[in-house]
Amino acid sequence: MTTSATSPAARRPADPRRDLGAALRRWAGAGAGTGIVRVLDRHGFGSVESGQLVAATTTGEVAGELYLGALDDAAHPLAVQAASGTAAVREAHVAETPALAAGLACAGGATLHAHPLAAAAAAALGEALEAGRPAALLAVVDGGAALVLTGPGLEREHGDLGPATAAAAEQARALLRRGATATEQIEVDGVRVLVDVLVPVPSVLVVGEGALGAALHAQAGLLGWTARTVTTLPDARSAVADFTDADVLVLLDHDPGFDEVLREGLAHGRGFLGALGSRRTQAARRERLLAAGVTEADLEQVHGPVGLDLGARTPAETAVSIVAQVVALRAGRSASALAASTGRIGG
Known part of the structure; x- marks a missing residue:
């Protein structure tokens, strides 16, 4: 790192x-x-x-x-x-x-x-x-x-x-x-x-490099959102410290050192905090955060694995699942199928 x-x-x-x-x-x-x-x-x-x-x-x-x-x-x-x-x-x-x-x-x-x-x-x-x-x-x-x-x-x-x-x-x-x-x-x-x-425009902070990061930038652009990528811990901490409620963190890097970014994001209490990784990676991260003093209630604010269960296979599809989760949470929706809901369509 x-x-x-x-x-x-x-x-x-x-x-x-x-x-x-x-x-x-x-x-x-x-x-x-x-x-x-x-x-x-x-x-x-x-x-x-x-x-x-x-x-x-x-x-x-x-x-x-x-x-x-x-x-x-x-x-x-x-x-x-x-x-x-x-x-x-x-x-x-x-x-x-x-x-x-x-x-x-x-x-x-x-x-x-x-x-x-x-x-x-x-x-x-x-x-x-x-x-x-x-x-x-x-x-x-x-x-x-x-x-x-x-x-x-x-x-x-x-x-x-x-x-x-x-x-x-x-x-x-x-x-x-x-x-x-x-x-x-x-x-x-x-x-x-x-x-x-x-209505504030979301800004996506991608921490880590890779094809998914590029796909997130492209998806954010389609929505009229802004996006930027950082790869170092000081850069990530600086960006998260400046978060507003409209901002979105997508942590791609699995290095345990980046747990600190999630801890600081939880302490600030602002924005959407998402972390990529397998269920094994998520479990290991969870144990580290609990050992560092993060509470179970706080961990509910970390969305990991980040994204909705859309069956995404490619980076582009995974990016869609991530921004869809952000949209749903901002709107207070469950992200279920429209045909299965009885509420207003389109907000």
């Missing part, structure tokens, strides 16, 4: 949403007022991701971005203004040259919605984003009322939208069941509400 210094491969890819969460949590803890700007409507720009927002304080600190930064000139002062308690709707336009320079497909225009966000709601949203957990941000378009939903099923409410709260929250929870970040306008009893459901 190699123990070289931490390599660039071990470092977590840039995650703007996580950085935004950290800023929101920090500002709320310091008692700073927070303003939010989101895109209410748009035309042009080509394909853009949902769930984008800019946040700012009254002192001008800013986090997040809209459309690769192309709308920042309009969004930043609007967010600062919203931090002082003023909600507003403004039009913004980006010409072809700056749009292309930012990486967008073409010019466009956007209707920006700015609103304040109370400290408790900002703290809850920031904590969820930083930890890689689902969250939703809802705001009344024609006013400043805002609501943040957190928890695995968005069951926890922070703030309110007045009479529209219950119905709007239920619609946000329904959007969450799609399993992807979404931005939508909804109408509840004549009240327009802008909803952003923010």
